[in-house]
Amino acid sequence: MLDWGRVRFFWAEVAQNFTRNITMALTSIGTIAILIVLLGIFLFLRTSFDIVMKNFVGQVAIAVYLRDDAKGSDIDALVRDAKADPRIDNVQFVSKKQAFKKLRQTLRGQFNLNYINTNPLPNAIIIHTALPTDVPPVAGDMQNKPGVAVVNFGSGVTEKLLRAETLFSAIGAAIIALLFISTSLIMYNTIRLTVFARQREIRIMQLVGATGWTVRWPFIFEGIVSGLLGALLGLFALQLAYRTFAPKLIVNLPFIPFNITSVPLHHLAVELILAGVLVGMLSSLLSVSRYLQNA
Amino acid sequence: MIVFRDVCLVYPNGVHALTDISLTVARGEFLFLVGSSGQGKSSLLKCINREARPTEGEVVIEDQSLADLRPRDIPFLRRKVGVVFQDFKLLYQKTVWENVAYALQVTGASSRDVMRRVPRTLELVGIAHKSKMFPHELSGGEQQRTAIARSLVNNPLILLCDEPTGNLDPETSSEIMALLARINAKGTTMIVATHNQAIVDRMRRRVVRLVNGRIARDEERGRYHVGLG
Numbered sequence: 001m002l003d004w005g006r007v008r009f010f011w012a013e014v015a016q017n018f019t020r021n022i023t024m025a026l027t028s029i030g031t032i033a034i035l036i037v038l039l040g041i042f043l044f045l046r047t048s049f050d051i052v053m054k055n056f057v058g059q060v061a062i063a064v065y066l067r068d069d070a071k072g073s074d075i076d077a078l079v080r081d082a083k084a085d086p087r088i089d090n091v092q093f094v095s096k097k098q099a100f101k102k103l104r105q106t107l108r109g110q111f112n113l114n115y116i117n118t119n120p121l122p123n124a125i126i127i128h129t130a131l132p133t134d135v136p137p138v139a140g141d142m143q144n145k146p147g148v149a150v151v152n153f154g155s156g157v158t159e160k161l162l163r164a165e166t167l168f169s170a171i172g173a174a175i176i177a178l179l180f181i182s183t184s185l186i187m188y189n190t191i192r193l194t195v196f197a198r199q200r201e202i203r204i205m206q207l208v209g210a211t212g213w214t215v216r217w218p219f220i221f222e223g224i225v226s227g228l229l230g231a232l233l234g235l236f237a238l239q240l241a242y243r244t245f246a247p248k249l250i251v252n253l254p255f256i257p258f259n260i261t262s263v264p265l266h267h268l269a270v271e272l273i274l275a276g277v278l279v280g281m282l283s284s285l286l287s288v289s290r291y292l293q294n295a
Numbered sequence: 296m297i298v299f300r301d302v303c304l305v306y307p308n309g310v311h312a313l314t315d316i317s318l319t320v321a322r323g324e325f326l327f328l329v330g331s332s333g334q335g336k337s338s339l340l341k342c343i344n345r346e347a348r349p350t351e352g353e354v355v356i357e358d359q360s361l362a363d364l365r366p367r368d369i370p371f372l373r374r375k376v377g378v379v380f381q382d383f384k385l386l387y388q389k390t391v392w393e394n395v396a397y398a399l400q401v402t403g404a405s406s407r408d409v410m411r412r413v414p415r416t417l418e419l420v421g422i423a424h425k426s427k428m429f430p431h432e433l434s435g436g437e438q439q440r441t442a443i444a445r446s447l448v449n450n451p452l453i454l455l456c457d458e459p460t461g462n463l464d465p466e467t468s469s470e471i472m473a474l475l476a477r478i479n480a481k482g483t484t485m486i487v488a489t490h491n492q493a494i495v496d497r498m499r500r501r502v503v504r505l506v507n508g509r510i511a512r513d514e515e516r517g518r519y520h521v522g523l524g
Binding site for chain 2: 003004005006009016200201203204205206207208209210211212214215
């Protein structure tokens with residue numbers, strides 16, 4: 001059964017950590033809020049970039065142009081093999097005739113194609129892969145098959161975008177790691193000051209037989225609460241900034257190839273709160289454990 | 296029973312605090328540790344509650360060698376060994392009642408246990424009527440009674456008192472020593488490190504004198520100085 005007396009005692013200890021050194025508590029909360037704002041901006045940009053990438057790369061199709069002398073059986077085999085490939089999402093055969101018809105529709109009003117007597121376009125197979133990263137290898141496989149003349153998949157652009165995404169992710173991971181480390185160090189030292197402010201209690205606790213975890217828990221909870229409050233403060237600032245700037249961005253940057261409101265903000269908020277709580281908890285745990293080790 | 300077998304204690308700064316200490320304290324015994332400052336009295340007490348770990352030899356408490364004690368077992372040893380200090384070491388933002396309850400709360404006692412044991416212990420040390428007061432509202436003697444109550448509330452087998460009357464006037468010192476004698480009479484082993492000659496001479500209990508970290512004298516029903524009276 002839950003012993004409310006013990007729960008009350010525990011929370012009173014946590015509250016005492018806060019009130020004993022309110023400046024330090026505010027420093028912890030402020031530091032985490034700054035981390036959350038920076039992290040939030042970064043995650044927002046990364047998510048936006050991911051959405052742009054997904055939209056762009058998702059539209060990249062592999063056009064397999066067939067030789068005019070390709071046999072019907074070769075074409076059938078190509079389509080069959082492509083449909084059986086688990087990397088491939090969609091396969092569509094476009095005949096010369098259909099391609100020419102489409103070209104006519106596309107260029108209607110711009111060029112008069114009535115003067116062209118022969119159809120210069122080849123038969124083609126249009127392939128969409130499930131993952132953007134599979135575009136280059138699938139294109140490479142198709143290149144060597146019988147009946148294939150040329151394979152076009154926006155080579156260069158796709159690969160450059162994929163490389164940019166990898167680079168962006170790596171730089172992002174490094175920035176996030178640096179942010180976490182610097183915030184954790186500030187938190188670590190702040191909690192250490194709280195621990196020093198409570199040396200007397202800790203010594204008494206140890207003398208009367210409190211276990212290491214009994215000593216640690218109030219500090220760990222102080223870290224969690226600081227993390228949570230800091231994260232909420234940071235989120236509030238981010239929300240304010242988003243409400244102020246997002247409408248202006250939509251109006252002023254209409255060429256941005258994605259809808260800014262499609263970024264999943266709730267998901268980001270949960271990630272940021274977890275990040276704040278985690279930094280608070282871990283730095284407190286390390287700080288008080290280090291103190292107890294040397295005590 | 297507390298047994299010291301050839302205990303040496305050298306602090307990391309190279310100070311030899313204890314040298315070749317061999318001592319047996321029976322269960323329920325009352326022992327005075329005397330000697331001038333810096334002779335090793337406090338260090339000897341620290342070896343009993345594992346605040347200090349002997350560099351040589353071993354300390355055995357109730358058949359348990361402290362040398363085998365894992366760090367996570369130390370808190371459980373300390374619940375059996377109460378400590379009282381010269382400077383009381385009370386929490387000044389807590390009342391008398393809360394100071395005593397604190398020792399139970401941090402060892403995970405249920406609130407029912409706290410409600411049952413705190414008033415009883417306060418009654419035992421004669422401070423129940425001041426349970427709602429804060430330490431700064433109490434006299435030195437009352438603060439020391441509170442500290443004794445806090446060390447007693449976990450029902451320790453052993454009570455270590457490091458200069459418990461060092462900050463008190465003679466009359467209050469006598470009252471505190473009388474209280475310690477009463478607690479000892481109920482079966483708690485008592486080791487009192489003190490400079491208080493008058494009390495040692497009046498109580499005539501076992502006296503162990505330390506000089507330069509060695510036992511210079513161990514006398515049943517002894518006095519502070521040899522050859523007096």
